[in-house]
Amino acid sequence: xxxxxxxxxxxxxxxxxxxxxxxxxxxxxxxxxxxxxxxxxxxxxxxxxxxxxxxxxxxxxxxxxxxxxxxxxxxxxxxxxxxxxxxxxxxxxxxxxxxxxxxxxxxxxxxxxxxxxxxxxxxxxxxxxxxxxxxxxxxxxxxxxxxxxxxxxxxxxxxxxxxxxxxxxx
Numbered sequence: 001x002x003x004x005x006x007x008x009x010x011x012x013x014x015x016x017x018x019x020x021x022x023x024x025x026x027x028x029x030x031x032x033x034x035x036x037x038x039x040x041x042x043x044x045x046x047x048x049x050x051x052x053x054x055x056x057x058x059x060x061x062x063x064x065x066x067x068x069x070x071x072x073x074x075x076x077x078x079x080x081x082x083x084x085x086x087x088x089x090x091x092x093x094x095x096x097x098x099x100x101x102x103x104x105x106x107x108x109x110x111x112x113x114x115x116x117x118x119x120x121x122x123x124x125x126x127x128x129x130x131x132x133x134x135x136x137x138x139x140x141x142x143x144x145x146x147x148x149x150x151x152x153x154x155x156x157x158x159x160x161x162x163x164x165x166x167x168x169x170x
Contacts, residue, residue: 004116004152007045021115022150024142026122028157035156037072039118042154044074046116047084053116054109056088060120086112102141110148117145120156 005018012018019025027035036059043053055076057065065087066076079085088105090098109117119142146153 004046004051006042007048008041019152021152022146024146024153024155026155026157028159030159030161035158036068036120039120039154039156040069040072040074040076043085043116043118044069044076044079047079050084051116052084052112052114053079053118054086054088054112054114055118055120056090056105057120058090058122061091062087062089086114106141106145109145113149114151115149116152116154117149118154118156122155122157 002021003018004021005012006015027038029035040055043055047053055065060068069076076085076087080087086108090101142153142155145151
């Protein structure tokens, strides 16, 4: 099993080289703790090495995401132009069209073959569709994508202030 380095030397050292391909990791924390910042830097560091990556956003529009990333020194516009990056905007997707879009998302990702896929935020899926849909999304949809691609899935989850557990997972 290969590794995907984070590109952050001290973190890669702590992880014995990086995250294993074919796995999903959860970055969870309170709002404003740097979850998205960490995920985009891991993704961008790997795009710069020529790996392909995708970002599935339930939290921001493409325009806002690219603007915020650019303020952190990360230029996803350029990576998209090079064919290394795709952004999937789930924020503006009407709920009744979500199933069709998820089917498209799975097909498109499997066809395109990215090595890293970030899902931000899985907590939003649970808030919109409930715990049953969240579990289905995590186990079947993300599992199918990760297995089919032997990719790394980075899941971002929100832990509300004052909570000791992360939203819908136990």
